[in-house]
Amino acid sequence: MMSTDQTLVCADCSTNFTFSASEQEFYQQKGFSAPRRCKPCRDAVKAAKGQGGGGSSYGGGGRSSSGGGGDYGSRPQREMHDVICGNCGVQTKVPFKPTGDRPVLCRDCFQR
Ligand SMILES: [Zn+2]
Ligand SMILES: [Zn+2]
Known part of the structure:
Protein backbone atom coordinates (compact mmCIF):
# COMPACT_ATOMS: atom_id res chain seq x y z
CA MET A 1 0.00 0.00 0.00
CA MET A 2 1.21 3.46 -0.80
CA SER A 3 0.48 5.99 1.83
CA THR A 4 1.60 9.54 2.05
CA ASP A 5 1.56 11.99 4.89
CA GLN A 6 -1.69 13.81 5.30
CA THR A 7 -2.29 17.16 6.86
CA LEU A 8 -5.37 17.18 9.05
CA VAL A 9 -6.99 19.93 11.03
CA CYS A 10 -7.52 19.42 14.73
CA ALA A 11 -11.17 19.46 15.75
CA ASP A 12 -10.26 21.02 19.08
CA CYS A 13 -7.70 23.72 18.44
CA SER A 14 -7.89 23.96 14.63
CA THR A 15 -4.18 23.41 14.27
CA ASN A 16 -2.87 21.64 11.22
CA PHE A 17 -1.13 18.45 12.14
CA THR A 18 0.53 15.64 10.24
CA PHE A 19 -1.08 12.25 10.00
CA SER A 20 1.98 10.42 8.77
CA ALA A 21 2.00 7.49 6.40
CA SER A 22 3.11 5.09 9.11
CA GLU A 23 0.39 6.35 11.45
CA GLN A 24 -2.16 5.87 8.72
CA GLU A 25 -1.09 2.27 8.31
CA PHE A 26 -1.21 1.74 12.04
CA TYR A 27 -4.71 3.20 12.27
CA GLN A 28 -5.84 1.13 9.34
CA GLN A 29 -4.52 -2.05 10.89
CA LYS A 30 -6.32 -1.30 14.10
CA GLY A 31 -9.46 -0.38 12.21
CA PHE A 32 -9.45 3.14 13.61
CA SER A 33 -10.67 6.07 11.62
CA ALA A 34 -8.41 9.05 11.14
CA PRO A 35 -7.75 11.08 14.28
CA ARG A 36 -9.75 14.25 14.70
CA ARG A 37 -7.37 15.93 17.08
CA CYS A 38 -3.71 16.83 17.05
CA LYS A 39 -1.34 15.00 19.34
CA PRO A 40 -1.29 17.58 22.16
CA CYS A 41 -5.09 17.68 22.23
CA ARG A 42 -5.37 13.91 22.24
CA ASP A 43 -2.90 13.74 25.09
CA ALA A 44 -4.85 16.37 26.96
CA VAL A 45 -8.06 14.39 26.54
CA LYS A 46 -6.36 11.23 27.72
CA ALA A 47 -4.86 12.99 30.71
CA ALA A 48 -8.19 14.50 31.64
CA LYS A 49 -9.90 11.13 31.47
CA GLY A 50 -7.15 9.42 33.39
CA GLN A 51 -7.27 11.75 36.34
CA GLY A 52 -10.98 12.18 36.50
CA GLY A 53 -10.52 15.89 36.14
CA GLY A 54 -9.15 17.58 39.19
CA GLY A 55 -9.60 21.32 39.52
CA SER A 56 -9.19 22.02 35.88
CA SER A 57 -9.74 25.66 35.18
CA TYR A 58 -9.23 25.99 31.49
CA GLY A 59 -9.01 29.59 30.49
CA GLY A 60 -11.68 31.05 28.27
CA GLY A 61 -13.05 29.56 25.12
CA GLY A 62 -16.73 28.75 24.84
CA ARG A 63 -16.40 25.68 22.65
CA SER A 64 -16.26 23.10 25.39
CA SER A 65 -18.06 20.01 24.20
CA SER A 66 -19.13 20.95 20.74
CA GLY A 67 -18.60 18.56 17.91
CA GLY A 68 -18.31 14.86 18.29
CA GLY A 69 -21.18 12.54 17.72
CA GLY A 70 -23.65 12.84 20.51
CA ASP A 71 -25.94 10.04 21.42
CA TYR A 72 -27.22 12.21 24.16
CA GLY A 73 -30.86 12.39 24.97
CA SER A 74 -31.60 8.96 23.61
CA ARG A 75 -32.13 7.48 27.04
CA PRO A 76 -35.55 6.74 28.40
CA GLN A 77 -36.59 8.87 31.31
CA ARG A 78 -35.87 7.33 34.64
CA GLU A 79 -37.67 7.72 37.87
CA MET A 80 -35.84 10.16 40.11
ZN1 LIG B 1 -5.43 20.32 18.73
ZN1 LIG C 1 -22.68 16.82 47.63
Missing part, protein backbone atom coordinates in the same frame (compact mmCIF):
# COMPACT_ATOMS: atom_id res chain seq x y z
CA HIS A 81 -35.51 9.81 43.88
CA ASP A 82 -34.97 12.63 46.33
CA VAL A 83 -31.90 12.07 48.46
CA ILE A 84 -29.57 14.04 50.69
CA CYS A 85 -25.97 14.07 49.59
CA GLY A 86 -23.85 12.05 52.01
CA ASN A 87 -20.95 14.37 51.54
CA CYS A 88 -22.19 17.96 51.48
CA GLY A 89 -25.76 17.53 52.72
CA VAL A 90 -27.45 19.18 49.78
CA GLN A 91 -30.75 17.80 48.53
CA THR A 92 -30.50 16.24 45.13
CA LYS A 93 -32.13 13.67 42.89
CA VAL A 94 -30.69 10.42 41.68
CA PRO A 95 -31.93 8.09 38.94
CA PHE A 96 -31.75 5.02 41.16
CA LYS A 97 -33.28 3.95 44.41
CA PRO A 98 -30.93 4.61 47.31
CA THR A 99 -30.25 1.39 49.20
CA GLY A 100 -29.10 2.99 52.43
CA ASP A 101 -25.94 0.99 52.85
CA ARG A 102 -23.96 3.42 50.79
CA PRO A 103 -23.87 7.19 50.98
CA VAL A 104 -25.50 8.84 48.02
CA LEU A 105 -23.64 11.78 46.54
CA CYS A 106 -24.92 14.77 44.69
CA ARG A 107 -23.71 15.34 41.19
CA ASP A 108 -21.00 17.77 42.27
CA CYS A 109 -19.56 15.47 44.87
CA PHE A 110 -19.88 12.43 42.65
CA GLN A 111 -17.75 14.03 39.98
CA ARG A 112 -14.80 14.57 42.26
Whole structure:
Protein backbone atom coordinates (compact mmCIF):
# COMPACT_ATOMS: atom_id res chain seq x y z
CA MET A 1 0.00 0.00 0.00
CA MET A 2 1.21 3.46 -0.80
CA SER A 3 0.48 5.99 1.83
CA THR A 4 1.60 9.54 2.05
CA ASP A 5 1.56 11.99 4.89
CA GLN A 6 -1.69 13.81 5.30
CA THR A 7 -2.29 17.16 6.86
CA LEU A 8 -5.37 17.18 9.05
CA VAL A 9 -6.99 19.93 11.03
CA CYS A 10 -7.52 19.42 14.73
CA ALA A 11 -11.17 19.46 15.75
CA ASP A 12 -10.26 21.02 19.08
CA CYS A 13 -7.70 23.72 18.44
CA SER A 14 -7.89 23.96 14.63
CA THR A 15 -4.18 23.41 14.27
CA ASN A 16 -2.87 21.64 11.22
CA PHE A 17 -1.13 18.45 12.14
CA THR A 18 0.53 15.64 10.24
CA PHE A 19 -1.08 12.25 10.00
CA SER A 20 1.98 10.42 8.77
CA ALA A 21 2.00 7.49 6.40
CA SER A 22 3.11 5.09 9.11
CA GLU A 23 0.39 6.35 11.45
CA GLN A 24 -2.16 5.87 8.72
CA GLU A 25 -1.09 2.27 8.31
CA PHE A 26 -1.21 1.74 12.04
CA TYR A 27 -4.71 3.20 12.27
CA GLN A 28 -5.84 1.13 9.34
CA GLN A 29 -4.52 -2.05 10.89
CA LYS A 30 -6.32 -1.30 14.10
CA GLY A 31 -9.46 -0.38 12.21
CA PHE A 32 -9.45 3.14 13.61
CA SER A 33 -10.67 6.07 11.62
CA ALA A 34 -8.41 9.05 11.14
CA PRO A 35 -7.75 11.08 14.28
CA ARG A 36 -9.75 14.25 14.70
CA ARG A 37 -7.37 15.93 17.08
CA CYS A 38 -3.71 16.83 17.05
CA LYS A 39 -1.34 15.00 19.34
CA PRO A 40 -1.29 17.58 22.16
CA CYS A 41 -5.09 17.68 22.23
CA ARG A 42 -5.37 13.91 22.24
CA ASP A 43 -2.90 13.74 25.09
CA ALA A 44 -4.85 16.37 26.96
CA VAL A 45 -8.06 14.39 26.54
CA LYS A 46 -6.36 11.23 27.72
CA ALA A 47 -4.86 12.99 30.71
CA ALA A 48 -8.19 14.50 31.64
CA LYS A 49 -9.90 11.13 31.47
CA GLY A 50 -7.15 9.42 33.39
CA GLN A 51 -7.27 11.75 36.34
CA GLY A 52 -10.98 12.18 36.50
CA GLY A 53 -10.52 15.89 36.14
CA GLY A 54 -9.15 17.58 39.19
CA GLY A 55 -9.60 21.32 39.52
CA SER A 56 -9.19 22.02 35.88
CA SER A 57 -9.74 25.66 35.18
CA TYR A 58 -9.23 25.99 31.49
CA GLY A 59 -9.01 29.59 30.49
CA GLY A 60 -11.68 31.05 28.27
CA GLY A 61 -13.05 29.56 25.12
CA GLY A 62 -16.73 28.75 24.84
CA ARG A 63 -16.40 25.68 22.65
CA SER A 64 -16.26 23.10 25.39
CA SER A 65 -18.06 20.01 24.20
CA SER A 66 -19.13 20.95 20.74
CA GLY A 67 -18.60 18.56 17.91
CA GLY A 68 -18.31 14.86 18.29
CA GLY A 69 -21.18 12.54 17.72
CA GLY A 70 -23.65 12.84 20.51
CA ASP A 71 -25.94 10.04 21.42
CA TYR A 72 -27.22 12.21 24.16
CA GLY A 73 -30.86 12.39 24.97
CA SER A 74 -31.60 8.96 23.61
CA ARG A 75 -32.13 7.48 27.04
CA PRO A 76 -35.55 6.74 28.40
CA GLN A 77 -36.59 8.87 31.31
CA ARG A 78 -35.87 7.33 34.64
CA GLU A 79 -37.67 7.72 37.87
CA MET A 80 -35.84 10.16 40.11
CA HIS A 81 -35.51 9.81 43.88
CA ASP A 82 -34.97 12.63 46.33
CA VAL A 83 -31.90 12.07 48.46
CA ILE A 84 -29.57 14.04 50.69
CA CYS A 85 -25.97 14.07 49.59
CA GLY A 86 -23.85 12.05 52.01
CA ASN A 87 -20.95 14.37 51.54
CA CYS A 88 -22.19 17.96 51.48
CA GLY A 89 -25.76 17.53 52.72
CA VAL A 90 -27.45 19.18 49.78
CA GLN A 91 -30.75 17.80 48.53
CA THR A 92 -30.50 16.24 45.13
CA LYS A 93 -32.13 13.67 42.89
CA VAL A 94 -30.69 10.42 41.68
CA PRO A 95 -31.93 8.09 38.94
CA PHE A 96 -31.75 5.02 41.16
CA LYS A 97 -33.28 3.95 44.41
CA PRO A 98 -30.93 4.61 47.31
CA THR A 99 -30.25 1.39 49.20
CA GLY A 100 -29.10 2.99 52.43
CA ASP A 101 -25.94 0.99 52.85
CA ARG A 102 -23.96 3.42 50.79
CA PRO A 103 -23.87 7.19 50.98
CA VAL A 104 -25.50 8.84 48.02
CA LEU A 105 -23.64 11.78 46.54
CA CYS A 106 -24.92 14.77 44.69
CA ARG A 107 -23.71 15.34 41.19
CA ASP A 108 -21.00 17.77 42.27
CA CYS A 109 -19.56 15.47 44.87
CA PHE A 110 -19.88 12.43 42.65
CA GLN A 111 -17.75 14.03 39.98
CA ARG A 112 -14.80 14.57 42.26
ZN1 LIG B 1 -5.43 20.32 18.73
ZN1 LIG C 1 -22.68 16.82 47.63
